[in-house]
Amino acid sequence: xLAGAMSxxxxxxxxxxxxxxxxxxxxxxxxxxxxxxxxxxxxxEASAKAYSVGKIGGFLHLAIGQEAVCTGAVAALRPExxxxxxxxxxxxxxxxxxxARAILAEMWGKKTGVVKGLGGSMHMFSKEHNFxxxxxxxxxxxxxxxxxxxxxKYHGEKxxxxxxxxxxxxxxxGFAEGLALAAxxxxxxxxxxxxxxYSMGTPLYRTTAAPDITQRALAHDMDRDRFDGxxxxxxxxxxxxxxxxxxxxxxxTLIEVxxxxxxxxxxxxxxxxRTREEVAEWKKGDPLVRAxxxxxxxxxxxxxxxxxxxxxxKDEIADAVRFADTSPASDSYLPYVIKE
Amino acid sequence: xPIISYREALNAALREEMQxxxxxxxxxxxxxxxxxxxxxxxxxxxxxxxxxxxxxxxxELGFSGVGVGAAMVGLRPVIEFMSFNFSLVAxxxxxxxxAKMYQMSxxxxxxxxxxxxxxxxxxxxxxxxxxxxxxxxxxxxxxxVVCPSTPADAKGLLKTAIRxxxxxxxxxxxxxxxxxxxxxxxxxxxxxxxxxxKRAGKEVTLIAWSKMVEVVLEAATELEAxxxxxxxxxxxxxxxxDIDSMVESVKKTGRCVIVEVGWSMCGLGAExxxxxxxxxxxxxxxxxxxxxxxxxxxxxxxxxEQEVMPQVKDIVAAVKHVLYLD
Numbered sequence: 232x233l234a235g236a237m238s239x240x241x242x243x244x245x246x247x248x249x250x251x252x253x254x255x256x257x258x259x260x261x262x263x264x265x266x267x268x269x270x271x272x273x274x275x276e277a278s279a280k281a282y283s284v285g286k287i288g289g290f291l292h293l294a295i296g297q298e299a300v301c302t303g304a305v306a307a308l309r310p311e312x313x314x315x316x317x318x319x320x321x322x323x324x325x326x327x328x329x330x331a332r333a334i335l336a337e338m339w340g341k342k343t344g345v346v347k348g349l350g351g352s353m354h355m356f357s358k359e360h361n362f363x364x365x366x367x368x369x370x371x372x373x374x375x376x377x378x379x380x381x382x383x384k385y386h387g388e389k390x391x392x393x394x395x396x397x398x399x400x401x402x403x404x405g406f407a408e409g410l411a412l413a414a415x416x417x418x419x420x421x422x423x424x425x426x427x428x429y430s431m432g433t434p435l436y437r438t439t440a441a442p443d444i445t446q447r448a449l450a451h452d453m454d455r456d457r458f459d460g461x462x463x464x465x466x467x468x469x470x471x472x473x474x475x476x477x478x479x480x481x482x483x484t485l486i487e488v489x490x491x492x493x494x495x496x497x498x499x500x501x502x503x504x505r506t507r508e509e510v511a512e513w514k515k516g517d518p519l520v521r522a523x524x525x526x527x528x529x530x531x532x533x534x535x536x537x538x539x540x541x542x543x544x545k546d547e548i549a550d551a552v553r554f555a556d557t558s559p560a561s562d563s564y565l566p567y568v569i570k571e
Numbered sequence: 572x573p574i575i576s577y578r579e580a581l582n583a584a585l586r587e588e589m590q591x592x593x594x595x596x597x598x599x600x601x602x603x604x605x606x607x608x609x610x611x612x613x614x615x616x617x618x619x620x621x622x623x624x625x626x627x628x629x630x631e632l633g634f635s636g637v638g639v640g641a642a643m644v645g646l647r648p649v650i651e652f653m654s655f656n657f658s659l660v661a662x663x664x665x666x667x668x669x670a671k672m673y674q675m676s677x678x679x680x681x682x683x684x685x686x687x688x689x690x691x692x693x694x695x696x697x698x699x700x701x702x703x704x705x706x707x708x709x710x711x712x713x714x715x716v717v718c719p720s721t722p723a724d725a726k727g728l729l730k731t732a733i734r735x736x737x738x739x740x741x742x743x744x745x746x747x748x749x750x751x752x753x754x755x756x757x758x759x760x761x762x763x764x765x766x767x768x769k770r771a772g773k774e775v776t777l778i779a780w781s782k783m784v785e786v787v788l789e790a791a792t793e794l795e796a797x798x799x800x801x802x803x804x805x806x807x808x809x810x811x812x813d814i815d816s817m818v819e820s821v822k823k824t825g826r827c828v829i830v831e832v833g834w835s836m837c838g839l840g841a842e843x844x845x846x847x848x849x850x851x852x853x854x855x856x857x858x859x860x861x862x863x864x865x866x867x868x869x870x871x872x873x874x875x876e877q878e879v880m881p882q883v884k885d886i887v888a889a890v891k892h893v894l895y896l897d
Contacts, residue, residue, distance in 0.1 A: 313644065346677040356676035363643055364675065368667045374633045375668060378640020378648075385596070385622065385646060392640075405663070408633025415628065567678045568712050570736040 253468035258530045264306060264463045265522040266540050268298040271322040272519060273548040274331050278321070278338055278352070281552070282498050287338045291352050292319040296493035299518030300425050302326045303466025304393060304488075307474050313383075313392040315363040315376035318353035319425075323395060327360045331551035341558035348561025370400040373409035373422070380418035384481060391477045393421045393470075398487075399430025401444050410485065414451030419477035421470065424487040425460070431496045432504040448485035460490035461516040462525075491516070572753040580722040580754045581611045581743065584729035585649065587757070589619055592647060595733055598625040598634055599651030599688075608653045609689060609748055635661035635686065639668045642684040647733060652688035655742055656700050661686075662707070669738035670713030682738045687729070689745035690718075691782060691832050692869060695876055701869035703833035705780075708740040709810045709842075715739045715763060716810040720784035722752040724807055727761030735763070744782040764811035768820070772802035775890050776820040778843060779830040780805055783881060787830050790886035799890060809839055817843065818850045825856040826893040830881050835863040857893040862886050 275293045282291045294301070301322035308314065316323040325334055329345055337344025338352050345355050346365075355365040363379060366372035376394030383390035400406045401424065413420040424444045428435055435442045445455035456473060460466055466488060473484035491513035495502040502510070526532040575583070589595045596619075601608045603616040603626040616624040627634040631652060638648035652658045658665065665686060673681045692701040708716045715737055719725040725743065732739040769784060770791050779787040784805045791801040802820050806813050821827045827847060829840035844859040865879045891897045 315640070346675065346679070349677050350675045354675040356679050358676070358679040363640070363680070364672075366668070368663060371636065371663050371668055374636025374664070375640035375643065377633070378637040378642070379644050380640075381637050382641045382644045382646050385641070404632055404660075405636060408630040409636060411628065411630060412633045412637055564674070567674045567676075569715075570673055570678075570681045 254462060254465050256464045256525070256530070258526065258532050261464060261522060261526055261530065262532065262540070264302055264467070265519070265526060266544065267302045267326055268463060268519050268522060269541065269544045270331060270547060271298045271302065271325050273544050274325060274334065274551070275321055277548050277552055278335065279494070279498065281338070287352065288340065289351050289353070290318065291338070291498045292496065293494045294319050294322050294492055296513065296517065297425055297427060297460065297490045298322055299463040299466050299522070300423070300460040300488045300490050301395070303463040304395070304423055304470045306467045307471035308391065308393055311361065311390050312474070313361045313363055313376065313379040313390065314395075315372050315379065315392070316365060316395040317369070317372065317397060318365070318367045319397070320355060320365050320395070321352070324355050324357060324360070324362055324365070327357070327362050329355070329357050329360060329362070331547055332554040335551045335555040336558050339555040339558070340561055341555055342561045343554070343558040344561070349564060349567065370396065370403035370405035372396070373400065373406045374412065377409045377413045377418055377420055380413065380420045381416065384418055389478050391419045391421060391474050393423060393474070395423050395425055397430065398424060398426040398428065398435050398444060399438070400424070401447065402438055407447070410447060410453070411451055413483040414453045417481045418483055419481045420483040421473045421477055422483065422485045423470065424485070426487050426489050427492045429496070429504070432500065434504070444487040445485050454482055454484040455486070456484060457487040458489070459516070460488035461518050461521055463518055463522055572755055574751050575722055575754050576748065577722045577725045577743070577750050578609065578611055578748040580726035581729055582613055582615070583754070584726045584733070585612065585615060586618065588730055588733040589615070589623060594645060595647045595649065596623040596625060597649045597651060598627060598638060600627055600629060600653050602626060602651050609745065611748075612651070631657050631661035632664060635664035636668065638684055639664055639672070639682060642682045643672060643680045647683045649685045649687060649733060652686065654700055655688055655690035655704055656702055658686065658688070658704065665708070665714070665738065665740065666711050670711050673737070674713060681736050683736045684738045685729070685732045685741050686738065687732075687741035688743060689748070690742035691744050691746070692876065692880060693745040695871055695873055697871045698868035703831070705742055705809055706833060706837055706839045709839055713738065714810060715808065716742070717763065717808045718742045718781040719807065720747070720781050720805050722750065723754045723759070724761055726754050727759045728763070728807060731760050731763060742781065746782045750785070761807065763808040764813050766804050766806045766813035766816040768802065768816075769805050770801065770803040772800040772824065774800045774824055775802070775826040775828060775893060776817070776824045777801050777803045777828050777830060777886070777890070778806065778817060779803070780807065780809065781832070783830045783832050786881060786883060787886060790883045790890070793883060793887055794890055799894065801890065812843070814843070814846050814850070817847060821847055821851050822854045825854055827855070828860045828862060828886065828889045828893060830862045830886055832864055832880060834866055835861060836866065838863055857895065860889045860893050862889050
């Protein structure tokens with residue numbers, strides 16, 4: 232039964248000083264996550280470069296600085312879990328396992344792109360990876376992710392639906408209604424707000440009277456968590472708690488991860504609404520720098536090993552750029568309008 | 572063949588399709604415990620339980636989006652709007668999401684889904700509950716739009732809609748819920764894109780859908796008394812639109828009047844008239860004429876409401892006009 236009686240009041244809120252050390256890790260765990268984050272950053276840097284010379288058109292929204300959130304969150308999910316994201320989704324779909332080749336070829340508008348050049352930067356999908364998009368309407372994708380969870384519960388599957396959105400989504404109806412329905416029907420959704428402090432050029436304090444996004448969970452008796460997204464292991468651990476709660480009990484959670492995009496909202500945004508000092512301050516918490524420092528200082532990983540990974544990533548992205556450059560142009564928009 | 576109401580025909584289609592396919596579910600306001608605001612879902616909760624007949628809070632955008640997401644991963648949602656006027660708060664999901672997903676994902680995700688509910692004027696429900704939005708949805712590639720005018724079509728088209736792999740906007744008429752007619756039992760499917768000639772005639776083609784078919788047939792009877800032989804054609808689905816049957820009819824009659832309960836500006840009749848003049852200009856003996864509602868928000872007072880909507884006398888006058896009898 233979907234419409235169930237309400238359970239007792241819940242307000243699971245994990246504070247940063249939780250006694251359990253959720254940030255402990257090993258080389259085996261952190262090294263591959265570091266590599267994923269580095270690939271995402273290099274992939275996005277390559278796309279920025281391509282955009283500036285006209286190889287990519289339309290809108291291009293980069294998440295440079297936010298890599299720990301998508302990487303840590305996806306690592307907390309199982310392959311059968313669903314992921315739905317926004318138009319700032321390059322990192323999510325890459326972390327999910329779609330190749331840099333298919334991602335860049337898509338931005339290049341090529342036939343070999345993950346959606347054959349029909350979606351572009353904002354609309355990437357991969358059924359094989361249970362990746363439900365790539366959506367360009369702020370907040371509109373939130374109830375869609377709730378729908379995927381509805382299906383999981385409908386069939387009694389132990390499957391979680393994770394949805395990413397920005398702080399800019401926190402004010403729109405799609406988010407509000409999606410949150411309300413997931414709570415009402417007890418659906419296995421993990422709502423992950425990537426709070427990068429700005430909805431386009433407007434800072435959070437000018438868009439909401441309640442800048443703690445997770446307060447919205449209280450209205451629905453929903454569990455919540457809120458933390459900084461500088462450390463990929465912390466992100467993974469904290470989100471895993473919500474994921475497993477959803478999987479085992481169908482309880483949704485609203486999570487807010489505080490992060491920062493080092494670049495503008497999109498390629499056309501010079502970021503004049505924030506100071507150089509502010510950006511510099513946030514860059515001190517660069518998740519890549521932090522992960523690298525942890526690998527070397529805390530886990531004793533040889534620097535040569537990290538350099539080798541950087542070289543591998545460089546080759547991977549260079550290969551993807553070549554692939555995108557040399558792939559055939561997208562050639563047909565007709566077959567996918569109506570399914571026969 | 573049993574004679575049942577339009578409402579019962581819709582109910583039978585839902586029941587049969589839910590029995591046939593476990594992935595079909597009904598979701599909307601008051602569909603379950605209340606048995607449907609217009610009783611279309613009467614008895615379904617008892618048969619299929621809360622798992623498949625899902626009452627929602629008042630959140631059309633949210634539950635339409637839940638339907639889109641569920642459709643992406645393999646369910647066949649039927650989303651009920653208590654009125655298509657309320658579909659406007661969910662139009663983001665219908666147009667920006669449901670209609671786009673198959674294309675944006677390059678065929679990886681399709682949306683086998685029905686948005687259904689009453690549409691068009693009812694009786695004195697005022698400006699916010701009397702609108703006809705078929706042209707909004709017909710405008711959008713990726714959607715199908717269906718407007719049944721009889722109980723048999725209501726059943727046959729709804730069953731087809733539920734089995735369709737695309738998002739279907741299924742617009743019922745509140746004024747037809749109590750109308751009755753012969754409806755085949757069990758498997759009865761009416762294909763999309765196939766118009767029906769409701770009345771054969773030689774002198775003028777009258778095109779109408781949904782509730783307006785009834786009004787036009789009444790006008791045709793009146794015209795017959797005046798010695799005018801009208802053909803009446805109901806496209807049944809508006810997207811896909813069976814323009815070929817309309818062209819064929821107009822080539823025969825040489826004259827055409829399109830009747831719709833929506834407004835004139837950008838109404839579907841304008842598109843049909845365009846296609847007809849392009850396909851059969853040399854066969855037309857008069858410009859295509861249209862009868863629509865007046866260009867105003869619907870007033871409440873009964874006499875004014877009647878005045879705004881297309882009436883038999885308006886249709887008769889339009890026919891006389893294309894026959895140069897006025």
